[in-house]
Amino acid sequence: MKSKIAIAGLGNVGKGLLKMWGQLERWAADKDIDMLLVAAIDSSGAVINKNGIKAKSLLDHKTTYKNLSGFAGFRNINMKGAIDIATPDILIDLTPTNIETGEPGFQEVVRALENGINVVVSSKNHLRSVSALREIENAAKKHGALFLDGPSVMGGIPVFEIMNGMNIKISSVRAILNGSSNYILGLLEEKQFDGALSEAMRMGYAEANYEYDIKGHDSALKAVGLCYRLFGRKISVGQVRLKGISEGHIGIDGIKSEYIRKLKKNRKSVKLICSIERKGDRITASVAPTILDSNDQFAKIEGVNNAIEIKGKANGSEFSIFLSGPGAGGDATASRVAGNLKMALECLRRCGHG
Ligand SMILES: NC(=O)c1ccc[n+]([C@@H]2O[C@H](COP(=O)([O-])OP(=O)(O)OC[C@H]3O[C@@H](n4cnc5c(N)ncnc54)[C@H](OP(=O)(O)O)[C@@H]3O)[C@@H](O)[C@H]2O)c1
Numbered sequence: 001m002k003s004k005i006a007i008a009g010l011g012n013v014g015k016g017l018l019k020m021w022g023q024l025e026r027w028a029a030d031k032d033i034d035m036l037l038v039a040a041i042d043s044s045g046a047v048i049n050k051n052g053i054k055a056k057s058l059l060d061h062k063t064t065y066k067n068l069s070g071f072a073g074f075r076n077i078n079m080k081g082a083i084d085i086a087t088p089d090i091l092i093d094l095t096p097t098n099i100e101t102g103e104p105g106f107q108e109v110v111r112a113l114e115n116g117i118n119v120v121v122s123s124k125n126h127l128r129s130v131s132a133l134r135e136i137e138n139a140a141k142k143h144g145a146l147f148l149d150g151p152s153v154m155g156g157i158p159v160f161e162i163m164n165g166m167n168i169k170i171s172s173v174r175a176i177l178n179g180s181s182n183y184i185l186g187l188l189e190e191k192q193f194d195g196a197l198s199e200a201m202r203m204g205y206a207e208a209n210y211e212y213d214i215k216g217h218d219s220a221l222k223a224v225g226l227c228y229r230l231f232g233r234k235i236s237v238g239q240v241r242l243k244g245i246s247e248g249h250i251g252i253d254g255i256k257s258e259y260i261r262k263l264k265k266n267r268k269s270v271k272l273i274c275s276i277e278r279k280g281d282r283i284t285a286s287v288a289p290t291i292l293d294s295n296d297q298f299a300k301i302e303g304v305n306n307a308i309e310i311k312g313k314a315n316g317s318e319f320s321i322f323l324s325g326p327g328a329g330g331d332a333t334a335s336r337v338a339g340n341l342k343m344a345l346e347c348l349r350r351c352g353h354g
Pocket residue numbers: 008009010011012013014041042043044066067079094095096097104122123124151152153154155327328329330333
């Protein structure tokens with residue numbers, strides 16, 4: 001089977017994916033899948049080659065020159081133009097997330113699905129509203145295309161994929177979903193907030209718009225993803241209750257070093273916790289700084305790691321699972337993108353596509 005793939009976005013995640021492309025090609029070859037990278041798109045334009053682009057050369061070029069101009073097959077066109085010319089079977093959208101507009105990726109993802117193109121995303125644009133989720137769902141259903149969004153929530157922890165392998169009626173979820181706020185909280189014992197934030201930015205952990213992280217908006221988007229994939233419910237990001245440490249603050253904003261040190265003396269710490277609960281037919285979701293005892297399993301989650309505890313029932317028996325690990329990072333998230341791409345390729349192969 002031949003499978004043409006387009007990648008939009010060659011930043012941290014996109015470059016991580018290009019680094020493991022050779023490994024993916026060998027996996028595919030073993031399954032008689034001829035995986036062809038036919039388009040790679042960034043903000044400077046696109047490289048298109050229907051016979052396949054060499055991932056290693058492309059990565060070297062992008063790393064050296066920061067853009068795609070000058071690489072064989074380069075065209076000064078946008079995502080839409082590139083997809084129309086390359087006609088991929090699978091589009092991988094790794095472009096930035098914009099909670100307000102959903103662009104640059106959202107409309108192109110919908111258009112791709114409407115054209116029967118299967119899509120894997122790490123972007124979170126579809127999680128911003130019920131209508132965005134509906135648009136994606138309808139386009140995918142109507143045109144028989146796959147939409148895989150595992151990498152958009154908890155980057156390197158395959159929570160959707162694991163829970164897809166179970167049949168559990170989930171009653172509650174608690175999770176640390178934003179690595180940069182967890183990192184900042186960890187530094188507050190030693191540094192004031194601004195110093196901790198600057199370090200998180202210097203390390204490349206905080207989003208360019210760091211308010212997404214520290215004010216809990218990024219966690220809220222991921223809470224929408226958890227509601228959708230684990231509880232089968234569509235909610236808007238605005239329905240996730242954002243709380244703060246005191247009046248006028250949300251997320252970890254406004255938390256002071258003195259406060260953290262005082263908690264530590266009492267063997268306590270604070271973490272930005274997302275809680276989702278099912279009560280009857282109702283699902284409620286919130287993101288709030290939460291005081292924890294030092295022996296709580298969430299209190300032990302350090303640095304940019306994420307964690308999730310899922311509780312529910314299997315045939316009436318109590319079920320509980322706790323997962324922790326790299327919730328973000330180019331390589332960890334790229335690895336999840338690669339895993340979702342493998343699932344898409346397997347699925348297409350079984351359906352006798354191509
Ligand atoms: N990094 C993580 O750990 C992580 C984890 C989970 C989910 N995510 C999500 O995954 C996505 C990618 O994250 P990232 O860290 O790789 O972001 P990034 O480093 O900022 O990379 C974004 C890429 O998108 C490209 N781009 C920007 N505007 C574009 C446009 N109009 N058309 C085509 N390409 C465009 C950029 O082009 P240039 O290279 O030319 O600037 C860049 O290559 C984001 O939506 C993020 O929220 C990231």
